[in-house]
Amino acid sequence: MWINMGPQHPMTHGLWNLRVRIDGELILDVDPEMGYLHRGIEKISEDRHYNEVITLMDRCCYVAGMAWEHLYILGAEQALAIRPPERAEYLRVLCDEFQRLGSHLMWYAAFVQDLGLMSPFLYGMRDRDLVLDLFQSYTGARMTYEYMRVGGVRNDLPPGFTERARKVLDWLVDRFREYDALCLGSTIFRKRCDDLGVLRANEAVALGVTGPMLRAAGMKRDLRKDRPYAAYDRLEFDVAVADAADVTARYLVRMEEMRQSVRILHQVLDWLDRNPGPVLADRLPRWLGAPYAPVGDEGYLLKRHYPKGLGFSSVEEPHGEAQAYVVNEGGQHPYRVKFRSPVFANISAAKSYLIGYRVADIPPIMGSVDVCVGEVDR
Amino acid sequence: MTEEGTATEENPVLYVVRPMATAAKQFAKSLVRPSTVIYPFERLEDPAFREEVAVASGKPIGVGAIWDNYRGVHALNIATCISCNLCAFSCPDLCIEMVTVPGGDPKHPKKCPEIDYGKCSYCGFCSDACPEGCLTMTTRYELATAKRSEMVYSPEKLYEVFRTKLPMNPIRLERPENEDQILLDPPLCIGCNACARDCPTACITMLDVAKPEAKAGEKLPKRIWKEPVVNDSDCVRCGTCISVCPKECLFWGKRP
Numbered sequence: 001m002w003i004n005m006g007p008q009h010p011m012t013h014g015l016w017n018l019r020v021r022i023d024g025e026l027i028l029d030v031d032p033e034m035g036y037l038h039r040g041i042e043k044i045s046e047d048r049h050y051n052e053v054i055t056l057m058d059r060c061c062y063v064a065g066m067a068w069e070h071l072y073i074l075g076a077e078q079a080l081a082i083r084p085p086e087r088a089e090y091l092r093v094l095c096d097e098f099q100r101l102g103s104h105l106m107w108y109a110a111f112v113q114d115l116g117l118m119s120p121f122l123y124g125m126r127d128r129d130l131v132l133d134l135f136q137s138y139t140g141a142r143m144t145y146e147y148m149r150v151g152g153v154r155n156d157l158p159p160g161f162t163e164r165a166r167k168v169l170d171w172l173v174d175r176f177r178e179y180d181a182l183c184l185g186s187t188i189f190r191k192r193c194d195d196l197g198v199l200r201a202n203e204a205v206a207l208g209v210t211g212p213m214l215r216a217a218g219m220k221r222d223l224r225k226d227r228p229y230a231a232y233d234r235l236e237f238d239v240a241v242a243d244a245a246d247v248t249a250r251y252l253v254r255m256e257e258m259r260q261s262v263r264i265l266h267q268v269l270d271w272l273d274r275n276p277g278p279v280l281a282d283r284l285p286r287w288l289g290a291p292y293a294p295v296g297d298e299g300y301l302l303k304r305h306y307p308k309g310l311g312f313s314s315v316e317e318p319h320g321e322a323q324a325y326v327v328n329e330g331g332q333h334p335y336r337v338k339f340r341s342p343v344f345a346n347i348s349a350a351k352s353y354l355i356g357y358r359v360a361d362i363p364p365i366m367g368s369v370d371v372c373v374g375e376v377d378r
Numbered sequence: 379m380t381e382e383g384t385a386t387e388e389n390p391v392l393y394v395v396r397p398m399a400t401a402a403k404q405f406a407k408s409l410v411r412p413s414t415v416i417y418p419f420e421r422l423e424d425p426a427f428r429e430e431v432a433v434a435s436g437k438p439i440g441v442g443a444i445w446d447n448y449r450g451v452h453a454l455n456i457a458t459c460i461s462c463n464l465c466a467f468s469c470p471d472l473c474i475e476m477v478t479v480p481g482g483d484p485k486h487p488k489k490c491p492e493i494d495y496g497k498c499s500y501c502g503f504c505s506d507a508c509p510e511g512c513l514t515m516t517t518r519y520e521l522a523t524a525k526r527s528e529m530v531y532s533p534e535k536l537y538e539v540f541r542t543k544l545p546m547n548p549i550r551l552e553r554p555e556n557e558d559q560i561l562l563d564p565p566l567c568i569g570c571n572a573c574a575r576d577c578p579t580a581c582i583t584m585l586d587v588a589k590p591e592a593k594a595g596e597k598l599p600k601r602i603w604k605e606p607v608v609n610d611s612d613c614v615r616c617g618t619c620i621s622v623c624p625k626e627c628l629f630w631g632k633r634p
Contacts, residue, residue, distance in 0.1 A: 048470060136448065140447045146501045146502060182401070286558045
């Protein structure tokens with residue numbers, strides 16, 4: 001018998017549908033269906049100035065907007081042959097890592113709620129709010145930041161930000177201990193999650209599964225280390241790895257990643273304190289858009305030679321490896337923008353980690369995948 | 379699929395009691411220092427409430443003076459608006475329309491932005507682009523209306539927001555020194571004065587140029603012997619001169 005879990009189901013965390021073929025409680029087959037949230041972001045991008053695409057990137061993934069902004073910006077900068085100043089690179093790492101904290105805390109809240117635990121859900125949401133408040137203090141918005149620009153970032157940090165950020169980080173480190181006490185310390189949690197949703201490394205690689213799911217299978221793959229972008233090659237951190245490849249392992253990997261994020265953030269905050277400087281590159285062409293207003297085609301189309309180029313970027317997003325391909329055929333708008341969503345691959349592999357388990361195991365397993373439908377459908 | 383033995387065998391009562399002890403600790407803490415804001419009565423943008431929050435330091439809540447740069451409803455100072463159109467140009471959602479307001483002369487009507495909040499995405503590009511700092515974003519965020527037409531804020535309504543003196547975004551973007559400038563292609567110019575007439579900051583002056591001697595058998599072009607000169611320090615880079623130029627002789631570029 002086929003049953004539909006979704007598109008409106010507490011398990012799905014967004015608009016997508018998981019069709020499940022069951023025999024009693026046993027899962028015989030699954031068929032994920034995506035596309036309910038398609039907004040045509042790639043197509044709209046072709047009609048926008050380079051900086052105006054950033055507004056779409058925040059809506060692409062609603063829990064990790066900064067990571068997607070960074071992804072697009074890296075691609076666009078490569079296509080336009082623009083280099084950001086060093087301080088902007090560190091500020092982008094700051095954004096990325098705070099976003100990773102925010103995204104993983106959101107995942108923690110959603111995941112434990114899937115297991116039926118209400119209090120940890122509230123703790124996760126409460127602590128994520130601190131990260132959002134920090135974002136708001138220097139970008140001006142809590143979720144749709146519009147902070148990064150081609151050639152740098154919009155503005156520098158406000159005075160007193162670094163002290164406030166360090167306070168929040170100290171607070172969060174204490175909370176991680178509490179999370180572990182609530183989840184790993186509870187035998188009920190361990191019995192629910194151990195040996196559940198096993199996806200081994202060879203299968204994960206074959207299916208294009210990336211991010212914490214791949215690292216939970218023992219594969220030490222992290223783009224921040226393997227293909228460093230921004231300032232990651234100048235920072236010290238470890239890649240979180242676990243071996244069990246089950247739901248508990250994914251929990252452990254994400255918790256360890258948050259601790260590593262805190263470690264990176266301390267280094268970045270120290271660096272930012274020591275090195276003031278410009279945050280936006282010099283000599284940016286006006287037609288890029290904000291912070292300038294892109295004015296008409298007239299003055300440019302006649303007299304100006306536009307640069308041409310291709311840009312490819314890949315970023316270790318909180319959910320996995322996201323990739324962007326920006327084609328600049330000359331002109332004020334990108335000719336084509338293509339994004340690769342990690343969650344799309346992770347959900348599509350559902351057959352290999354759901355079949356053989358029980359219906360009641362679906363919420364914890366899919367919760368451990370960390371689904372964000374905004375980026376799946378774009 | 380769950381296996382026995384992976385978790386340590388313990389007294390079953392501990393299964394429940396240990397996590398509950400952690401939760402109880404949190405509950406006790408939350409009685410002293412709740413993390414929530416009781417919204418209609420406490421408001422984050424309210425200065426009095428903010429001070430209270432700052433006094434209760436150690437409270438795990440990130441609000442405080444940081445609320446000022448929130449990107450909410452715009453405030454427009456009509457008096458300093460120069461009708462340069464830059465906000466409307468920079469809007470990715472095309473929600474800004476320039477409408478006529480009283481105050482201009484009949485030849486050059488004064489136009490100020492009218493914002494449709496049904497479309498606005500609060501990206502702040504318009505206030506970044508505003509050269510005079512007259513269009514800013516405030517901390518106001520309550521926009522619920524009963525009618526869709528009330529989502530469109532006329533310049534007068536935006537001026538009302540300005541007059542409430544809400545805290546405004548303190549982050550001002552500095553204008554880069556080597557921005558693109560308005561350049562002239564002299565052989566194409568016919569001296570028609572259109573650019574100087576429409577410049578919102580009146581930074582273009584028409585200067586006389588020497589009328590060359592016509593060579594034998596050649597005719598001089600029929601034109602007025604004047605050329606625009608742009609005062610870069612006053613220019614706000616709105617591009618009005620480029621768009622009104624009938625001969626397309628003005629363009630963006632860097633002065634050598």
